[in-house]
Amino acid sequence: MRRLLIVSNRLPITVQKSNGQLLYQPSSGGLATGLSSLGDELPRTWVGWPGYEVESAKEQAVLTEELKKDHLVPVFLTQKEIELYYDGFSNKTIWPHFHYFTQYTTYRDEYWEAYQTVNQKFARAILEILEPDDLVWVHDYQLMLLPALIRRAMPQTSIGFFLHIPFPSYEIFRVLPWREELLQGILGADQIGFHTFDYMRHFLSAVYRIAGHEHNFGKLRISNRLINVDVFPMGIDYEKYAFPQTNYEQDDDAAKIQQLASTRRLIISIDRLDYTKGIPQRIQAFGRFIAENQQYRGQVSLLMIAVPSRASVDNYQELKQQVEILVTEINSTYGSFDWMPIQYLYRSLNFNELSALYRVADIALITPLRDGMNLVAKEFIAAKEQDKKGVLVLSEMAGAANELSAALLVNPHDLPMMAKAIRQALEMSETEQSWRLESMQKHLKDYNVRRWATSFIQGQEKLIKQQQNYESTVLLKGLHRENLLSAFRRAENRLIILDYDGTLMSFHPDPQAVSPDEGLLRLLRALRQMSNTKLIINSGRDHQTLQQWLGPLGLDMAAEHGVWIRRGGKWKINPGLSSDWKADVRTVLDDLVDRTPGTFVEEKDYSLAWHYRRIDRDLGEKRVREIRDGLLYLTANHDLQVLEGNKVVEIKHASVSKGKASLSWINEGPWDFIMAIGDDQTDEDIFRVLPRKNAFAVKVGTEQSIAQYHLPGVQEVRALLGDMAS
Numbered sequence: 001m002r003r004l005l006i007v008s009n010r011l012p013i014t015v016q017k018s019n020g021q022l023l024y025q026p027s028s029g030g031l032a033t034g035l036s037s038l039g040d041e042l043p044r045t046w047v048g049w050p051g052y053e054v055e056s057a058k059e060q061a062v063l064t065e066e067l068k069k070d071h072l073v074p075v076f077l078t079q080k081e082i083e084l085y086y087d088g089f090s091n092k093t094i095w096p097h098f099h100y101f102t103q104y105t106t107y108r109d110e111y112w113e114a115y116q117t118v119n120q121k122f123a124r125a126i127l128e129i130l131e132p133d134d135l136v137w138v139h140d141y142q143l144m145l146l147p148a149l150i151r152r153a154m155p156q157t158s159i160g161f162f163l164h165i166p167f168p169s170y171e172i173f174r175v176l177p178w179r180e181e182l183l184q185g186i187l188g189a190d191q192i193g194f195h196t197f198d199y200m201r202h203f204l205s206a207v208y209r210i211a212g213h214e215h216n217f218g219k220l221r222i223s224n225r226l227i228n229v230d231v232f233p234m235g236i237d238y239e240k241y242a243f244p245q246t247n248y249e250q251d252d253d254a255a256k257i258q259q260l261a262s263t264r265r266l267i268i269s270i271d272r273l274d275y276t277k278g279i280p281q282r283i284q285a286f287g288r289f290i291a292e293n294q295q296y297r298g299q300v301s302l303l304m305i306a307v308p309s310r311a312s313v314d315n316y317q318e319l320k321q322q323v324e325i326l327v328t329e330i331n332s333t334y335g336s337f338d339w340m341p342i343q344y345l346y347r348s349l350n351f352n353e354l355s356a357l358y359r360v361a362d363i364a365l366i367t368p369l370r371d372g373m374n375l376v377a378k379e380f381i382a383a384k385e386q387d388k389k390g391v392l393v394l395s396e397m398a399g400a401a402n403e404l405s406a407a408l409l410v411n412p413h414d415l416p417m418m419a420k421a422i423r424q425a426l427e428m429s430e431t432e433q434s435w436r437l438e439s440m441q442k443h444l445k446d447y448n449v450r451r452w453a454t455s456f457i458q459g460q461e462k463l464i465k466q467q468q469n470y471e472s473t474v475l476l477k478g479l480h481r482e483n484l485l486s487a488f489r490r491a492e493n494r495l496i497i498l499d500y501d502g503t504l505m506s507f508h509p510d511p512q513a514v515s516p517d518e519g520l521l522r523l524l525r526a527l528r529q530m531s532n533t534k535l536i537i538n539s540g541r542d543h544q545t546l547q548q549w550l551g552p553l554g555l556d557m558a559a560e561h562g563v564w565i566r567r568g569g570k571w572k573i574n575p576g577l578s579s580d581w582k583a584d585v586r587t588v589l590d591d592l593v594d595r596t597p598g599t600f601v602e603e604k605d606y607s608l609a610w611h612y613r614r615i616d617r618d619l620g621e622k623r624v625r626e627i628r629d630g631l632l633y634l635t636a637n638h639d640l641q642v643l644e645g646n647k648v649v650e651i652k653h654a655s656v657s658k659g660k661a662s663l664s665w666i667n668e669g670p671w672d673f674i675m676a677i678g679d680d681q682t683d684e685d686i687f688r689v690l691p692r693k694n695a696f697a698v699k700v701g702t703e704q705s706i707a708q709y710h711l712p713g714v715q716e717v718r719a720l721l722g723d724m725a726s
Helices: 030-036 057-068 079-098 109-129 146-153 179-186 197-211 238-242 252-263 279-292 314-334 351-360 375-383 415-427 430-446 449-474 478-490 518-528 543-553 582-595 617-638 658-666 681-689 714-725
Strands: 004-010 013-018 021-026 044-049 072-074 135-139 158-162 191-194 219-222 225-231 265-272 300-307 342-346 363-366 391-395 408-410 494-498 533-538 556-559 564-567 570-573 600-603 607-611 640-645 648-653 673-678 695-700 709-711
Touching: 004 109, 021 057, 044 109, 057 072, 079 109, 109 146, 135 146, 135 449, 146 158, 146 179, 158 449, 179 197, 191 197, 191 449, 197 225, 225 449, 238 375, 238 430, 252 351, 265 279, 265 351, 265 375, 279 300, 279 314, 279 415, 300 314, 314 342, 351 375, 363 375, 363 415, 375 391, 375 430, 391 415, 391 430, 408 415, 478 673, 478 714, 494 658, 518 533, 518 543, 518 714, 533 658, 543 556, 543 564, 556 658, 582 600, 582 607, 582 617, 617 640, 617 648, 640 681, 658 673, 658 681, 673 681, 681 695, 695 714, 709 714
Parallel strands: 004 044, 004 135, 044 072, 135 158, 158 191, 191 225, 265 300, 265 363, 300 342, 363 391, 391 408, 494 533, 494 673, 533 556, 673 695, 695 709
Antiparallel strands: 013 021, 219 225, 556 564, 564 570, 600 607, 607 648, 640 648
């Protein structure tokens, strides 16, 4: 039976040793809560570090057996590995860098080496228990190399990966010396999930610019493998916070919180003490609010909870000192005997205390400088389910801002803006508070943490079926390939129609730099010399170039999508064509080149092409959108067609096409075997005119096509032709 193997840096429990006894403490983290709420459709096993160093082999064996009862598999790490892999590379390199605090990024080879070592340890632990039908779900930035390590050992395994922190923009990510290794590690997964579309977009941009893989609506094709990159914003256990099973009166601290809220308006701030959370800026913004709004002095308090985090790290010690100094300054400036503007607690909260704070607070001030999601904001909204009173002031830089758009969104660097938002929240009518809360609560109820986990797993299972369909019915391999070769060998009259660029030769930024190599010339010559075989090159290139490169082979050819036809060694032009239109269109394209360095115009006898292979793909597509309408207007009265190819826009006569050119040979039949291979939209015209019987249409690449079959790239095309020639 298929299982779900969950892999994270930590197990959902923490193991501690006290007086020789092992103590087990359940985790209260969002990930543990979310995955524990999954249904029983899939048996689950969780792999992770148990929380402390277990040196004794005997103790490791005992702990392994104990955890096995709860379907937990420990990965044992040494103290040095924890220091270098977790405290080091994970939290001194990846954490600051991915949160845009590059000034804190540490570049140390020993950190990177430890990160590799620990990821390999996790891989070995998984491979020891992995079954062929298992689903693997890897979590977060500590294990970015792991998907590829599992893939290398078990290529058919279904692997998911979810990043719980932001993925930075390409300009930030590219600075890392280990950028390609990290990307290739993540790309070992079949499904890759992020909290927001921005993180997904940044990841796909890095994949394209660093690894060279282009996506199609979030889908990547790498080595015959389909990869889905998508957005799965993490939810919360809504009912837990909306209807807490707790008695506040029996909890002294919870009761004191309620008493505090009865005497004044209460603003709460709850975070880990981390430089990404914007705590100093938040304190300064509140101080500004108090300075500018004297009428609220003595009426409003900010209750700031800073949960201890990485206290041994210098940056965090400095942050703690800075926060304490700022709190002291504001309290000493504006406080009185019966009122302190800020009540600051450096401690964690239990659920009763947290729930009580959410319930009584008038405002939640949550303004991180950068945050992957921020579940505290969602928990606060859920806690207001019953009374519908309260306002969320939320940073635009938190992932949750994409879902909680009815909050008061602020720039966490803009202190005046935050101060105004605090006043707006305090003065907001109960009617407005209610409708804002209700709109956010509806979403959080529907997309809770169970829905998040379930949707990711369902997406991964759907991907398995898509991959199976792709491999069994689309990709030209295995039995499909053998059937094509058998049909070719049996046939008495064979026609082969081949595109050139992207089919026989890989693309190059300079179109003139892809003249045929000796291997290709030998291959085409061998096919040309086979008895009862007609070989055609049907290309968008100009006829002079094709003649120079392939003319000596004696092939029939079509150039400029059929403007020129070569038969019996002689070129003939399609009659009735005009080039008068080119001057007007050339002006538009030349202006485009002036504004887009790295692009150029290729002029042929009866067509023009604007190439943008040398520039950023997104910029090229933006320029295409800019000029599309203008070109359509210019070409409407000239019977011209605007074709969007592989990083090229071509303007040509509508009366000619690769399909029409191909018909001149197809109609010479009877052929009992026809094969056409091409890579872009212009080759779809060839596929459309092929007869239904005895014809094979093959698309190069992963884009949608009317062709029956796909081949991944030029290498596979030439391998197929080589088998036919032999």
